[in-house]
Amino acid sequence: MSVGRVLVVDDDPQIRRAMKATLTSRGYEVSDSRTGEEALDKLRSETYDLVLLDMNMPGIGGIETCGLIRSSSDIAIIMLTVSSSEKDKVEALDAGADDYVTKPFSMPELLARIRATLRRLPQAPDDSGLRQLALEGVEIDLSSRQVTVRGRTSRLTAKEFDLLSYFLIRPNKTISHRELLQAVWGPDYGEELEYLRVFVNRLRKKIELDPSNPRFLVTDAWAGYRFHLPH
Amino acid sequence: MNRSEVLKSGSSIKGILPWGHHEVRTRYPSLMVTLAESNNRPISESVLQKVARLTLRLLLALSLIAAITFVFVRHIHVNATSVGFFYLVAILVIATLGGLVEATVSSIFAMLCFNFFFFPPIGTFTIADPQNWVALFAFLTTALTASQLSARLKRQRKEAQDRQREMERLYVLSRAILLTDITQPTAKQIAQQIANAFECPAVALYDRSANEVYLAGPEAFPNIDGKLRESTIRSSVIREKAEEILITPIRLGGEPIGSLALTHASLSDAALQSMLNLVAVGLEKARAQEEVNRAQVARQSEELKSTLLDALAHEFKTPLTSIKAVTTDLLSNPEESLSQQQRGLVAIADEGADRLDRLVTEAIQLARIEGGKFQLNREIHFPSSLISAALRQTNSLTDGRDFKLQVENDLPLVFVDAQLIVLMIVHLIDNAAKYSRPGSPIVIGAKASEKRVVIYVTDQGPGISEDEQSRIFDKFYRGSRGQHLKGSGMGLAIAREIIRAHGEEILVRSNPDQGSEFCFSLPIAPVGSSE
Numbered sequence: 093m094s095v096g097r098v099l100v101v102d103d104d105p106q107i108r109r110a111m112k113a114t115l116t117s118r119g120y121e122v123s124d125s126r127t128g129e130e131a132l133d134k135l136r137s138e139t140y141d142l143v144l145l146d147m148n149m150p151g152i153g154g155i156e157t158c159g160l161i162r163s164s165s166d167i168a169i170i171m172l173t174v175s176s177s178e179k180d181k182v183e184a185l186d187a188g189a190d191d192y193v194t195k196p197f198s199m200p201e202l203l204a205r206i207r208a209t210l211r212r213l214p215q216a217p218d219d220s221g222l223r224q225l226a227l228e229g230v231e232i233d234l235s236s237r238q239v240t241v242r243g244r245t246s247r248l249t250a251k252e253f254d255l256l257s258y259f260l261i262r263p264n265k266t267i268s269h270r271e272l273l274q275a276v277w278g279p280d281y282g283e284e285l286e287y288l289r290v291f292v293n294r295l296r297k298k299i300e301l302d303p304s305n306p307r308f309l310v311t312d313a314w315a316g317y318r319f320h321l322p323h
Numbered sequence: 324m325n326r327s328e329v330l331k332s333g334s335s336i337k338g339i340l341p342w343g344h345h346e347v348r349t350r351y352p353s354l355m356v357t358l359a360e361s362n363n364r365p366i367s368e369s370v371l372q373k374v375a376r377l378t379l380r381l382l383l384a385l386s387l388i389a390a391i392t393f394v395f396v397r398h399i400h401v402n403a404t405s406v407g408f409f410y411l412v413a414i415l416v417i418a419t420l421g422g423l424v425e426a427t428v429s430s431i432f433a434m435l436c437f438n439f440f441f442f443p444p445i446g447t448f449t450i451a452d453p454q455n456w457v458a459l460f461a462f463l464t465t466a467l468t469a470s471q472l473s474a475r476l477k478r479q480r481k482e483a484q485d486r487q488r489e490m491e492r493l494y495v496l497s498r499a500i501l502l503t504d505i506t507q508p509t510a511k512q513i514a515q516q517i518a519n520a521f522e523c524p525a526v527a528l529y530d531r532s533a534n535e536v537y538l539a540g541p542e543a544f545p546n547i548d549g550k551l552r553e554s555t556i557r558s559s560v561i562r563e564k565a566e567e568i569l570i571t572p573i574r575l576g577g578e579p580i581g582s583l584a585l586t587h588a589s590l591s592d593a594a595l596q597s598m599l600n601l602v603a604v605g606l607e608k609a610r611a612q613e614e615v616n617r618a619q620v621a622r623q624s625e626e627l628k629s630t631l632l633d634a635l636a637h638e639f640k641t642p643l644t645s646i647k648a649v650t651t652d653l654l655s656n657p658e659e660s661l662s663q664q665q666r667g668l669v670a671i672a673d674e675g676a677d678r679l680d681r682l683v684t685e686a687i688q689l690a691r692i693e694g695g696k697f698q699l700n701r702e703i704h705f706p707s708s709l710i711s712a713a714l715r716q717t718n719s720l721t722d723g724r725d726f727k728l729q730v731e732n733d734l735p736l737v738f739v740d741a742q743l744i745v746l747m748i749v750h751l752i753d754n755a756a757k758y759s760r761p762g763s764p765i766v767i768g769a770k771a772s773e774k775r776v777v778i779y780v781t782d783q784g785p786g787i788s789e790d791e792q793s794r795i796f797d798k799f800y801r802g803s804r805g806q807h808l809k810g811s812g813m814g815l816a817i818a819r820e821i822i823r824a825h826g827e828e829i830l831v832r833s834n835p836d837q838g839s840e841f842c843f844s845l846p847i848a849p850v851g852s853s854e
Contacts, residue, residue: 200655
């Protein structure tokens with residue numbers, strides 16, 4: 093029985109073979125693509141749960157492919173890259189990736205990242221009775237994962253949705269970085285502040301009227317973030 | 324002296340003209356150096372020539388007066404007044420063609436002839452009629468005044484011509500400076516243009532920023548380098564060999580940026596100053612251009628290096644990725660899927676891949692930061708968060724080690740490239756772990772010290788001998804007890820490059836058998852700034 097359908101996108105045939113063999117042995121159903129263009133074609137015709145996307149590829153490259161996938165889908169994306177620099181990490185997350193793994197990686201680490209990315213927040217907002225929220229020109233529809241700001245509708249990715257839900261259930265309360273990371277990404281996380289920075293920014297772009305001057309998702313310096321819900 | 328004799332004696336064409344204009348140049352004694360004589364000819368010879376030319380002109384002038392006197396005494400008999408007018412005309416001609424000296428001598432000679440031959444009693448220098456005294460005095464005054472006026476006019480015309488000529492030369496020079504060719508040193512071209520435009524036999528230009536002396540002109544300029552440098556350093560004018568050589572500093576905004584030496588140049592103070600200003604602007608323009616070019620070349624080579632290193636990292640890490648994926652997958656399988664022996668063999672491959680990965684990573688880190696020419700991404704950080712970020716990254720390297728943290732409270736914020744400083748602390752911790760007994764504690768601390776924050780990493784290893792202390796920061800050097808250790812020998816070299824790029828230093832304190840302490844300081848953030 094498949095635990096998930098994964099699309100491996102990498103120009104190196106050995107890596108594709110290794111990924112296919114190891115992931116298949118862990119119960120994943122795996123397809124592969126050699127280029128970003130090929131991956132986009134595959135994503136149009138088939139459904140997947142997750143894309144493992146190499147950052148450095150000939151052709152349109154990983155970052156651009158990620159952006160193109162994101163423009164039409166909220167599928168989970170993990171970027172694979174050689175560089176571990178902060179700039180590359182942020183670039184990958186900014187392009188819409190959910191996570192980032194540095195090559196070479198160990199399989200247990202990659203599998204943990206895949207599980208964390210596919211993991212859904214156990215406490216869905218539906219249970220708390222919160223379905224729709226309309227505040228000052230912003231409408232958030234939690235059942236369809238859609239946000240409308242001034243008539244412009246955007247869809248949230250799974251991780252963005254989980255993060256927003258976690259905030260909405262705890263309005264007007266400062267939530268620490270560690271708590272957010274562990275709740276949304278998983279218990280192995282806790283120090284990856286750049287994830288939060290990028291994801292909070294991504295959320296602000298979707299739900300705030302003025303993302304550079306947020307009214308809802310506010311930063312509490314050195315402590316964490318808070319969702320400000322006007323009474 | 325006839326024309327061919329003068330040519331044989333080596334003088335210039337200008338020198339043979341009886342009414343040459345050289346004497347005019349001596350009216351600018353502050354700058355000027357003598358004239359068309361060549362540098363290696365003795366000065367006495369040129370003075371002799373001048374005296375000879377003056378004598379020749381005097382003889383010609385006196386002959387003219389004598390000829391008039393002879394004609395009127397022997398052949399044409401007119402009254403004394405008419406003769407006086409003829410003398411005056413002759414003196415005007417002499418003053419116009421010659422100079423003041425010839426005109427004055429001719430005036431006195433004419434006055435004497437006038438008196439001797441035309442005023443009664445004729446044939447003596449005595450004058451009977453007092454009215455004739457008045458006439459003679461009037462004649463002398465008129466002759467001298469006419470000489471003066473004529474000579475002054477001539478001088479003014481000459482000066483105007485010289486000014487115009489200087490202007491033309493300065494224009495030529497300014498145009499040449501604007502149009503310098505980028506393939507050759509600008510200072511060299513400027514020296515050449517000065518030699519051409521001002522007809523200088525020898526020009527030497529010292530460019531202080533390039534520390535080079537450029538020579539131009541047909542003649543040699545021996546032993547000039549030292550004097551040019553002296554003139555620049557002291558910012559003062561030097562004159563040598565009876566003003567034949569002039570060495571003057573070139574200043575820009577009061578600051579000497581070089582110096583210029585000329586031989587036998589004839590130009591006014593104002594023209595010299597204009598020329599020096601032009602040269603200063605030309606040199607400054609060249610220097611600015613060169614700086615821009617250098618920065619551009621450095622940036623391009625930095626970009627190229629970065630691109631090459633990225634490509635290299637990619638090429639090495641791609642095969643390592645598939646090896647690591649396979650080995651880690653096999654090792655993470657349940658115990659029973661591999662035999663003990665197979666598991667051991669896969670573990671060797673896995674460790675080999677890890678080691679190769681670290682070697683590649685460190686070699687690329689070192690290549691990237693080596694030479695200190697890279698862009699620091701400085702921001703304001705808490706020293707404690709740098710240390711905790713480093714500790715998180717070292718987890719896999721230092722399993723089971725006991726870390727003791729000694730971070731002072733309320734440390735000031737530091738202004739550093741966090742990624743590099745964290746990398747540096749990781750290398751120091753890694754180094755401490757490698758060179759000390761497993762299980763022995765490693766101390767990591769931070770304290771405030773004057774305008775710095777000092778971070779230190781201390782181990783209880785065997786210590787480092789004094790000879791070794793100077794070599795441990797060298798690339799590929801590994802401590803004598805560390806031959807068997809895994810490592811590239813690049814960690815401390817990387818650490819030193821990083822801290823030097825921040826303008827700080829790393830120090831090691833160690834005694835054999837008493838452990839080692841590596842410490843470095845970080846600059847604190849400017850007051851008033853905040854995260």
